[in-house]
Amino acid sequence: MANKLFDVAPEILIGVAIDVVVRGQASFVASFGITDPLQQVYLLGALTLAIWVFESLFEFAYLVLWRNLAQDLQHELRTSAYAHVQNLDLAYFEDRSSGGLVAVLNDDVNQLERFLNGGASDLIQVLVTVLACGAVFFAISPQIALLAFTPIPVILWGAFYFQRKAGPRYDVVREKVAALSGRLANNLAGIATIRSFAAEQRERERLAAESLAYVAANRSAIRLSAAFVPLIRMAILFGFLCTFVRGGQLVLEGQLQAGFYAVLVFLTQRLLWPLTRLADTVDLFERAMASTRRILSLLATPITIRDSDENPPEHAARGDIAIEGLHFAYANGVEVLRGIDLEVRAGQTLALVGATGGGKSSLIKLLLRFYAPTRGCIRLDGRDIADYPLRSLRGQIGWVAQDVFLFDGTVRENIAYGRPGAGEADIVAAAVAAEAHEFIQRLPQGYDTPVGERGIKLSGGQRQRLSIARALLKDPPVLLLDEATSAVDNETEAAIQRSLARLAHQRTVVVIAHRLSTIVHADQIAVLDEGRVVERGTHAELIARNGSYAALWRVQTGAVAGG
Numbered sequence: 001m002a003n004k005l006f007d008v009a010p011e012i013l014i015g016v017a018i019d020v021v022v023r024g025q026a027s028f029v030a031s032f033g034i035t036d037p038l039q040q041v042y043l044l045g046a047l048t049l050a051i052w053v054f055e056s057l058f059e060f061a062y063l064v065l066w067r068n069l070a071q072d073l074q075h076e077l078r079t080s081a082y083a084h085v086q087n088l089d090l091a092y093f094e095d096r097s098s099g100g101l102v103a104v105l106n107d108d109v110n111q112l113e114r115f116l117n118g119g120a121s122d123l124i125q126v127l128v129t130v131l132a133c134g135a136v137f138f139a140i141s142p143q144i145a146l147l148a149f150t151p152i153p154v155i156l157w158g159a160f161y162f163q164r165k166a167g168p169r170y171d172v173v174r175e176k177v178a179a180l181s182g183r184l185a186n187n188l189a190g191i192a193t194i195r196s197f198a199a200e201q202r203e204r205e206r207l208a209a210e211s212l213a214y215v216a217a218n219r220s221a222i223r224l225s226a227a228f229v230p231l232i233r234m235a236i237l238f239g240f241l242c243t244f245v246r247g248g249q250l251v252l253e254g255q256l257q258a259g260f261y262a263v264l265v266f267l268t269q270r271l272l273w274p275l276t277r278l279a280d281t282v283d284l285f286e287r288a289m290a291s292t293r294r295i296l297s298l299l300a301t302p303i304t305i306r307d308s309d310e311n312p313p314e315h316a317a318r319g320d321i322a323i324e325g326l327h328f329a330y331a332n333g334v335e336v337l338r339g340i341d342l343e344v345r346a347g348q349t350l351a352l353v354g355a356t357g358g359g360k361s362s363l364i365k366l367l368l369r370f371y372a373p374t375r376g377c378i379r380l381d382g383r384d385i386a387d388y389p390l391r392s393l394r395g396q397i398g399w400v401a402q403d404v405f406l407f408d409g410t411v412r413e414n415i416a417y418g419r420p421g422a423g424e425a426d427i428v429a430a431a432v433a434a435e436a437h438e439f440i441q442r443l444p445q446g447y448d449t450p451v452g453e454r455g456i457k458l459s460g461g462q463r464q465r466l467s468i469a470r471a472l473l474k475d476p477p478v479l480l481l482d483e484a485t486s487a488v489d490n491e492t493e494a495a496i497q498r499s500l501a502r503l504a505h506q507r508t509v510v511v512i513a514h515r516l517s518t519i520v521h522a523d524q525i526a527v528l529d530e531g532r533v534v535e536r537g538t539h540a541e542l543i544a545r546n547g548s549y550a551a552l553w554r555v556q557t558g559a560v561a562g563g
Contacts, residue, residue, distance in 0.1 A: 003062050004128040006055035010048060011266035012136065017044050019259025028259065062121065070116035078109045081298055089305045090370045091331050099185030100178040104298050107177055108291035115288035119281045126274050126281075133271040140260045141250065147242035148268050151235035155275050158235075159282050162228045166283070169221040170290035176214035178294075183210045189454075225283045232275055243268040305372055305390070312392035317381050319346035319477045319508030321367070325376035328362060336362050338531040340376070342524075346477075349509040350526065351519035353552065358528035360512045364480050367510065369393060380478070398476035402483040402512075404463040406455030411440055412447040414455070414466055418474030426473060434469035435498060436462070479504060481511040516549075516556050525549065 019028050020040045029040040082105055093101075130152070137145035187194060187203055194203050247264050250256035326340040337359045344350040352360040365371055367378060369385055377384045385393055398418070406414050415430055416422045427447070431437040439462055443449040455463045471479065497518060513519040520539040527535040527542070527549050535547050542549035 001124065001128045003055060003058035004125045005132055006051050006058060008129060008132050008136075008267070008270055009051045009055075011270050012263055013044055013048055013051070014266055015259045015261075015263030017041070017259075018262045019257060020044065022258050028257075066121045067117055070113050070120075073116055074109055074113035077112065077295065078105055081105055081109070081295055084299055084301070084303075087303050087305070087307075088301060089303070089372075090365065091304075092301065095331070097178075097182035097186065099182030101298075102185060103174075103178040103181035104294050107181065108174065108294050111291040112288045112295070115284045119284035119288070122274075122277055122281045126278065129271060129274055133267045136267060137264065137271075140264060141247070141256060144243055144247055144250070144264055147246055148239045148264070148271065150242065151239040152275075154235045155232050155278065158228055158231045159278055162224060162282055162286075166221055166224055166286040167289065169217070169224065170286045171293065173214070173217045173221060173287070174290045174294055176210070176217045180207075180210045180214050183207055221283075221286075225280075228282070232278060236273065236275060239271075240268050305369055307390045308387050310387045310389065312389050313381070313383075317396040317477045320344070320379075320381050321350075321478070321508060321510070322379040322382070323363075323376070324379065326363075326366070326373050326378065327375035328359075328366060328371065328373050330371075335374075336531050337366075337373075340531075340533055342526055342533065342536075344508055344510065344524065346508055347506055348523040349504060349511065349519075349521075350524045351522035352510065352512045352526055352528060353516060353519070353549065354528040354534075357530075359531040360528055361482060363528075364399075364482050364510065364512065367478075367480060368397060368399060396476055397478045397480060398471035398474050399480045400464075400467050400471050400482065404455065404460075404467040406451050406458070406463055406466060408451070408453045410445075410448050410450055411443065411466065414451060415447075415469045415473055418470050422473055427469075430469040430473040431466075433472050434465045436465035436469050439465075477507060479507050479509045481509065483512050483514045516553055527552075 016028055020037055024030075024037045025035045029043065034040050034043060085101065085105070134145065134149065137148060183206065187207065194200060243264050247256060247261045251258055251261045321342075321344040323340050323342040326337055327335060328337040329335040336357075340359075340363065342350065352363065354360060362371070366373055367385070369390060372386070377386065379385065380388065380393070380396070407417065412427055415427050419426075428437060431440055431447075440447055440449075449457075451457050451463075451466075455466070458466070511519060511522070519525060522539070525535075525537060525539060525542055526533050527547075529548065535542055535545065535549050537545065543553060
């Protein structure tokens, strides 16, 4: 506001200077006691210097402070939205592309920052200009003021009309951005698959179609905003001509001083020409509002897995797990677990086996509270896991997934992920126990070797052993293993099995096993079929029962032909 007030002042001083030159000792400045015209000119020069200095200082201040405000708001909004996304249940991510979410968290937040950085301050400056110039106009000539301000209602009507028409178009633009971001993220993640099928041209065409859809949506909005600019220019021309012609008539008739006429002509430009930027400002505003609607929609997504307000247990869990009458269905309503009842004593191993789609991985995710059961409950040490704070519950559990995720960092950073700040000796000890130390030493930079995005620079077995080392370093009382050896060669499997044996020592273990030979020593084996436990017992008991488990065993050991 201060910057804009000083910005308007030079036009007034030009008019006052003309008044001094024309009227001399009878000028407006002479009424303040300075009658010598030369002294009046010196005074105006000093005022001009002061005004320009203060205008520059306030411009520097508002640029720095306003832009920093925009950066702070951008940062807070992005981190708040990301924190909310982290708390959403996994079902939310199953229906949305990661690229679309990145578009909201990055591009949409940046779009809002662009408006705050420039457009919002422009609106304030236009308002201050209108008020300051209006005050001068009405003080000098109310008649000319009314003529000069006549275009403003037309300009405001055009701005609101454009806003109303442009809003839906920019909503479409943001949707196309999300679709394009999703396509790019998906293709970059699957670049090896695309190349293996020689599908580069096909994917290039699909991306081009998404990009053209985005371009078309933008062009629709651009056509509308482009039509707004000529409308504003014609309205401004009308206001300027009214001031120019009517003011000249009043001067010739002796009703207005020449210096004041100069002030009004210059101020008309200062008043109306900034309004030409109103089209760009409204355009920025509508783009920002479309982005804001998407961000607020994301923030309004309800969190279904609520954190508990209960106090965490004072000591580490013993590891007793009780699953009681557990039912679970995904968002599509299809029930994948039906009345599961299982119990695992602390330090024991429970193996889950059965055909794909039987509900084994769903049960693991329920143990981690990635989802909430539709009925029944899971208890840890006699306490419903829904009553544990999520951080406390998941801090008691180690998870070695079949599809290992490694972060884009070094080997050391990935092993230490479960226990930030772990010492070098602990990291190496975990790697040795996971039989990963030997291959790590052969890497170009040892423990400081970057693993690439998702661990792409390592083999599947190497990634799996790093995930086991990560779990070993965390040292949890409960361990969940989701087919940790299903996709590796025999030698790697043997190494991983030795690592898992160390990892399972004195812990409660729930393991999903594809290869039954790896779980023959489990304390309890549960066979799941279509979401139900159809058999339960030790390996010897289930073989003797000659049921589903025995049939699976014969298939894997090659005893089918003999009956």
